[in-house]
Amino acid sequence: MDAVERANLERQRRWTKDQKIGEGTYAVVYRGRELATGRKVAIKKIKVGQFKDGLDMSAIREVKFLRELKHQNVIELLDVFSSKKNLNLVLEFLDTDLELVIKDRSLVFLPADIKSWMAMTFRGLEFCHRNFILHRDLKPNNLLIASDGQLKIADFGLARDFADPGYKMTCQVITRWYRPAELLWGCRYYSTAVDIWSVGCIFAELMLRTPYLPGETDMDQLKTIFRALGTPTEEDWPGHTKLPDYVPVGQFPKTPLRDLFTAASADCLNLLSKCLIYDPKRRISAKDALNHPYFFALPYPSHPSKLPKPAKKESGIPLEEVDGNTDMSGPGPGVKANPPNKLKRKNSDDLGGRPVARRLDFTK
Amino acid sequence: MSTALYPLASLAQIRNTPSRADGIPEDLELDLRAYGCKLIHEAGVLLRQKQVAVATAQILFQRFWYVTSMKQFGIGDVGMGALYLASKLEECPIRMRDLINVYDLLLQRAAHKLKHPPAPAASTSTTLTRTVTHDFKYVPMSYFGSTFYDLKDALVVAEMQILKRLGFNVNVVLPYGTLVNYLRLLGLTEREDVSSRAWGYLNDALQTPVYALYAVPTIVSAAILLATRHLGIALPSSPESCWWELFDADWEDVWSVAGYIMRLYRERSPQDQARVLGLVSKKAVRAWLDDHQPIAPRS
Numbered sequence: 001m002d003a004v005e006r007a008n009l010e011r012q013r014r015w016t017k018d019q020k021i022g023e024g025t026y027a028v029v030y031r032g033r034e035l036a037t038g039r040k041v042a043i044k045k046i047k048v049g050q051f052k053d054g055l056d057m058s059a060i061r062e063v064k065f066l067r068e069l070k071h072q073n074v075i076e077l078l079d080v081f082s083s084k085k086n087l088n089l090v091l092e093f094l095d096t097d098l099e100l101v102i103k104d105r106s107l108v109f110l111p112a113d114i115k116s117w118m119a120m121t122f123r124g125l126e127f128c129h130r131n132f133i134l135h136r137d138l139k140p141n142n143l144l145i146a147s148d149g150q151l152k153i154a155d156f157g158l159a160r161d162f163a164d165p166g167y168k169m170t171c172q173v174i175t176r177w178y179r180p181a182e183l184l185w186g187c188r189y190y191s192t193a194v195d196i197w198s199v200g201c202i203f204a205e206l207m208l209r210t211p212y213l214p215g216e217t218d219m220d221q222l223k224t225i226f227r228a229l230g231t232p233t234e235e236d237w238p239g240h241t242k243l244p245d246y247v248p249v250g251q252f253p254k255t256p257l258r259d260l261f262t263a264a265s266a267d268c269l270n271l272l273s274k275c276l277i278y279d280p281k282r283r284i285s286a287k288d289a290l291n292h293p294y295f296f297a298l299p300y301p302s303h304p305s306k307l308p309k310p311a312k313k314e315s316g317i318p319l320e321e322v323d324g325n326t327d328m329s330g331p332g333p334g335v336k337a338n339p340p341n342k343l344k345r346k347n348s349d350d351l352g353g354r355p356v357a358r359r360l361d362f363t364k
Numbered sequence: 365m366s367t368a369l370y371p372l373a374s375l376a377q378i379r380n381t382p383s384r385a386d387g388i389p390e391d392l393e394l395d396l397r398a399y400g401c402k403l404i405h406e407a408g409v410l411l412r413q414k415q416v417a418v419a420t421a422q423i424l425f426q427r428f429w430y431v432t433s434m435k436q437f438g439i440g441d442v443g444m445g446a447l448y449l450a451s452k453l454e455e456c457p458i459r460m461r462d463l464i465n466v467y468d469l470l471l472q473r474a475a476h477k478l479k480h481p482p483a484p485a486a487s488t489s490t491t492l493t494r495t496v497t498h499d500f501k502y503v504p505m506s507y508f509g510s511t512f513y514d515l516k517d518a519l520v521v522a523e524m525q526i527l528k529r530l531g532f533n534v535n536v537v538l539p540y541g542t543l544v545n546y547l548r549l550l551g552l553t554e555r556e557d558v559s560s561r562a563w564g565y566l567n568d569a570l571q572t573p574v575y576a577l578y579a580v581p582t583i584v585s586a587a588i589l590l591a592t593r594h595l596g597i598a599l600p601s602s603p604e605s606c607w608w609e610l611f612d613a614d615w616e617d618v619w620s621v622a623g624y625i626m627r628l629y630r631e632r633s634p635q636d637q638a639r640v641l642g643l644v645s646k647k648a649v650r651a652w653l654d655d656h657q658p659i660a661p662r663s
Contacts, residue, residue, distance in 0.1 A: 067533060068535065
């Protein structure tokens, strides 16, 4: 055994697998622990098919990108080791995901909660984009939630770098409901805007509590989009009729977002509409989204620890959390001026005692 | 994020590479590295693969030999695995079957060359007849034979071993963009001969270990140095205003990289040229080590 094998064995010994918790197309996920600390982790065991094409592309992408990315709102790859013929990725363990949160009918979302999830999503995504990485599969199911409430972007199996502008890429990416029109029309040159569209769909889904644009086929997806947002005109999106797979799918009138999102604030709908602009060039960037007035207006984003979470065994805790949220996001001007003492105390750790206690630092 | 985007070999790894520790002499290791990279390059050309993938494969290949001995893995298998992995990394995957067929052809051709070395160029009339009789003809793998499956197994193992032994750090920074920037900065973009020559040196340097030893700016500076010197272009080079200092390169490092590259072009004896052809597999390397036992233990 040489130095490499020894180092690998040493790494392998740091972790133990406890229980299988899921199985995907190319991997089995186990819950595990770090032996020295007892810290919970997720171990993704990649199946290496001897009769297939060696290591799966998704696994390679995940290793390649997560090795580089370290951010509060991106899942952390703690370690990689191999055992016999398998590749094992050790990831942070995250309790739940946004899809489960959205589906849990017992939870009430306040505008401040939605703002908080959106802020964390945009922060994580801005970090990826700043490092020239496209995620290409954003959906609630891939936004995981840690026990402290932090949202983390996960599953980089479809991610890729886009340093080269003239590089042809496949348009068969992103789960259909979150896929923008340019990809459905076969656009091979695209950029960060595709991820923003997905975030826009997630944003809407958080408010509606049901998928916003659930198309049944790729063709139906276009129809669904246009039915909701109107068919784009040449002026909305110059040149879209020249896209490789362009097909007209009928004329639908534009309806104001306000008709569907009756309870949303003006800022909120403004940001949502900017995420769902047809022309990818005009769609808002993650960085600009973070500086959007929506995030600086009242109610301020909920503190991650205060966000609603699906009830597990201890049902008392989520209730308490909802109570906490009600307190701090109430629309009355009194709350803004003078947040309840209880909250002030709880949040002081993260915010380092700055006077603008609830403003998030987006550039981190 | 750490500031180092790509890993470089440590001093200890450079001083005594795993292959040297196993008794493989330095010059042979360098020859085998170069030959392995040539095979990757040839396979890349035959597969019409993108140069980014080929260059990435060659850099991974060079790094690999700072953590592994050639006694343990053959340069053929690892080269094939590196090209396969790099193609996935650069989002232009190739079919396993195509890669295996191409490598089989290259290995057969090497074996053929070893058996029928090209005659020295001196005697003209006789060589003509000789080359005709020993023309290389590729024999496709037999449908029922095990060659394909053996190569496939080796490929899967090599791919995983490269990942594992490089600690899953598969980040590679290619030098081409940097070269364009530097040439612009030096006002050399008008001279097409400089850019194409320097570009060529960067590509040839892929056959040397420099990409695993020096930072990209140093390697690019060396390519510019060689190109401008060969074309007789003067750049500010006296102390206080040395052009390579603009790029944070040390003269000694630049000179050393230039040396690595120029060594590739030196005259080689037919024996030296033939030697690597027979050492593509680890089996052959082991047999060679057994034959050369008396020399080896000195290291």
